[in-house]
Amino acid sequence: MDKCKVVLADDHAILTQGTSSLLSEHDDIELVGTASDGEQLHKLVQELHPDILISDITMPGKSIFDISNDIKRKGLNTKVIIFTMHESPDYVYKALNSHISGYLTKNSVKNELIDAINSIKEGKEYYSQPISQIIVKGFKSRNHQDTEDQNPINVLSKREKEVLTLLIEGLNSRQIAEKLFLSERTVSNHRANMLQKCKVNNTVELVRLYLDNVNKW
Structure with missing residues (x-):
């Protein structure tokens, strides 16, 4: 079975290390690159064409939303997961309109990120419970x-x-x-x-x- 190639982006080194450690526990996932700012991330995506990009929102440099839209515009197969502490509806709706495939909060349970990766590999989308509630609230209101x-x-x-x-x-x-x-x-x-x-x-x-x-x- 081919491994799922992942690029991870976060400007907090400790969080990057923790997430990298989690991903390394799974033999079907290969972390092929990490970035700490938007420009570096954009370059890695263009060079490595990962299956999945996991990124925080508030990093220096190029916006993850711009990067996601660029991925879509260029017809790349990379899927984007937002992994962040931010639960603002403005961020959520902006993500939904920027071709994001998943949105998780960093206080999610340990293996939820792995569940999201597996769902997105199957062509689905994945949103953690707080994000789903924001989406549904917008739907109802x-x-x-x-x-x-x-x-x-x-x-x-x-x-x-x-x-x-x-x-x-x-x-x-x-x-x-x-x-x-x-x-x-x-x-x-x-x-x-x-x-x-x-x-x-x-x-x-x-x-x-x-x-x-x-x-x-």
Whole structure:
């Protein structure tokens, strides 16, 4: 099995050492480079083309958001995980609109970063619980503000939006069914209807559609 190549960026040496140590415990992960500022990080990404980039937000030099957008613009396959102490909604929404694949807080449980890496390797996205709550709060608070022609998510029914909210929180169909007192088949039907209404192919694209439009809510 090919190892997942990771570049790590943080301007705090102690935190870099701790995260590096965590990554080294996993044989399927290879830390190929570290950076302490944005310019160095941008250079490493261009040279090494890592599978995953793990970065703090507030580093000197080039912004991680600019780097992530540059990765997307150049068609690189590198996925970006924000790993930071910052939980400001402004940062979260900016990350969501900068092609970030994951956002974790540094007070996450030890192995959550590894869970995020594994999820993103499978083509998913990963957000720690505090970040998911910010996303869902934004989803709910703006739920009644825009009309259907302003945001594609508004084509969904109230129940479908409830299902989507729980999907964003990371629940599966069985868990959603239990929480909403529905049958699992009904939840599956809601998911299929949402894909059709929003003209997307799968749940990942559906969640991405929401994330791409969250700043319009």
